Amino acid sequence: MSDASELRNKEEETVSSEPEGQSEDSSEEESAEDTEMDLLRSLFSTGLGLGSAEKVLDDLTLEGVARYINSGKCKNILCMVGAGISTSAGIPDFRSPGTGLYANLQKYNLPYPEAIFQIDYFKKHPEPFFALARELYPGQFKPTICHYFIKMMKDKGLLKRCYTQNIDTLERAAGLDGNDLIEAHGTFHTSHCVSSFCRSEYTLGWMKEKIFSDEIPKCDKCSSLVKPDIVFFGESLPARVFSTVKKDFPRCDLLIIMGTSLQVQPFASLISRVSKGCPRLLINMEKAGEADPMLGFLGFGGGMDFDSEKAYRDVAHISSCDEGCLALADLLGWKAELEELVKTEHARIDSQDEKEKEKSGESKGAAAEASPAPAAPPSKAEE
Numbered sequence: 546m547s548d549a550s551e552l553r554n555k556e557e558e559t560v561s562s563e564p565e566g567q568s569e570d571s572s573e574e575e576s577a578e579d580t581e582m583d584l585l586r587s588l589f590s591t592g593l594g595l596g597s598a599e600k601v602l603d604d605l606t607l608e609g610v611a612r613y614i615n616s617g618k619c620k621n622i623l624c625m626v627g628a629g630i631s632t633s634a635g636i637p638d639f640r641s642p643g644t645g646l647y648a649n650l651q652k653y654n655l656p657y658p659e660a661i662f663q664i665d666y667f668k669k670h671p672e673p674f675f676a677l678a679r680e681l682y683p684g685q686f687k688p689t690i691c692h693y694f695i696k697m698m699k700d701k702g703l704l705k706r707c708y709t710q711n712i713d714t715l716e717r718a719a720g721l722d723g724n725d726l727i728e729a730h731g732t733f734h735t736s737h738c739v740s741s742f743c744r745s746e747y748t749l750g751w752m753k754e755k756i757f758s759d760e761i762p763k764c765d766k767c768s769s770l771v772k773p774d775i776v777f778f779g780e781s782l783p784a785r786v787f788s789t790v791k792k793d794f795p796r797c798d799l800l801i802i803m804g805t806s807l808q809v810q811p812f813a814s815l816i817s818r819v820s821k822g823c824p825r826l827l828i829n830m831e832k833a834g835e836a837d838p839m840l841g842f843l844g845f846g847g848g849m850d851f852d853s854e855k856a857y858r859d860v861a862h863i864s865s866c867d868e869g870c871l872a873l874a875d876l877l878g879w880k881a882e883l884e885e886l887v888k889t890e891h892a893r894i895d896s897q898d899e900k901e902k903e904k905s906g907e908s909k910g911a912a913a914e915a916s917p918a919p920a921a922p923p924s925k926a927e928e
C-alpha cells in the first residue's frame with residue numbers, strides 16, 4: 546500500500562464518484578487530520594527539541610548514506626533538485642539574475658531583464674519569451690548522469706518523488722512520469738491558453754512547432770496567447786505542490802538535495818519539512834541551506850548542519866551533481882548499471898534527433914538559428 550497509490554486515489558476523488566468506504570483513504574477529513582498530525586509532530590520535534598533525534602547514519606559521509614540506502618531501511622527517498630543538475634546538459638541557469646543569460650537579453654529591448662518572465666509583460670509582449678524559448682528549447686538537450694541516477698532510484702523502488710525547480714523537462718526525458726515528479730516551477734511539457742474562459746491545453750509537440758516556425762502560439766479555439774505551463778513571476782505555484790509536500794515530507798526516509806543553492810522560496814524551506822531523524826544529503830558545488838542563526842534561535846530551526854558539534858544527519862558532498870551521483874552509485878554497487886543506462890539512453894536520443902532532422906529538412910533548422918524573432922508589437926490584441 547504505497548503512499549503513491551493513496552495519492553492517486555485522492556487525486557481521482559474529484560473525477561470519480563466512488564461509493565464511500567470502498568477506498569482506504571476515501572475520507573477527505575481523515576487525510577486532512579492525518580497531515581495535520583504529521584505537521585504537529587514535526588513542529589514539536591523540530592521546534593521544541595522533543596522527539597527522538599536518533600542518529601540514522603553511522604557516518605556523516607557519502608559512505609554512510611550508501612550504507613543506509615543498502616540497509617533496506619530507506620524506502621522513501623525524496624529528491625529536491627535545481628538548475629545545477631542540468632548545467633552539464635548545457636542548460637544555463639536562466640531564471641537567476643546575475644547569470645550570463647540576462648546580459649544577452651538586451652537585444653529584446655526589455656524594460657528590465659526579469660520582465661521576460663513576468664506574466665503581465667508576457668501578455669502584452671510575448672515575442673521575447675518565445676525567442677528565448679527557441680534558443681533554450683529543452684528538446685535540444687540530453688538528461689545528465691544525475692537525471693538517470695534519479696531514474697535508477699525509481700526503478701529500484703526507492704524514489705518516492707522528485708521535486709524539481711527546473712522547467713527543462715529533462716526529468717521526464719530521463720523516464721520519470723508525472724506521478725514521480727513535482728515540477729514546482731512548472732514545465733514546458735504542457736501549455737495552456739491564457740484566457741481564463743478557455744484554458745485549452747496543448748502538447749509539447751504543438752508548442753515546439755509554433756516556437757520553431759517563428760509563430761507566436763495562439764489558441765486554436767479562441768485566438769488568445771498560449772503559454773507553456775512554467776511559473777512566471779507573478780504567478781502562484783501549482784496547487785499540487787503544496788498538497789503533495791504535506792503527504793511526502795513527513796514520511797521521507799532520506800532527502801537528497803542536488804544542484805540548488807536553496808535560495809528560492811518557498812522551495813528552499815522544504816528541507817525543514819522532513820522529520821527530525823531524516824538524513825539529508827546535499828550534492829552541490831558549494832554548501833547550502835545552512836541555518837540562519839537568528840531563525841534557529843527563535844525556534845524555526847531546520848537549516849542544514851553539516852559540521853557543528855551537534856551535526857547528526859546532514860551530509861554535504863561538494864562536487865558536481867554528476868560526479869556526486871557517480872560516486873554514490875559506485876558505493877551502492879550501481880555504477881556499471883548507471884553508466885550503461887546513460888550510454889544507451891543517449892544513443893537512443895541521438896538517433897531520434899537524426900530521424901527528426903531528416904524529417905523536417907535542413908532549411909528550417911538553419912532559418913531558426915539565423916535570427917531571433919523581431920520584438921515587434923503583437924499583431925492582434927490578446928483575450
Ligand SMILES: [Zn+2]
Binds near residue numbers: 740767768
Ligand atoms: Zn483559448
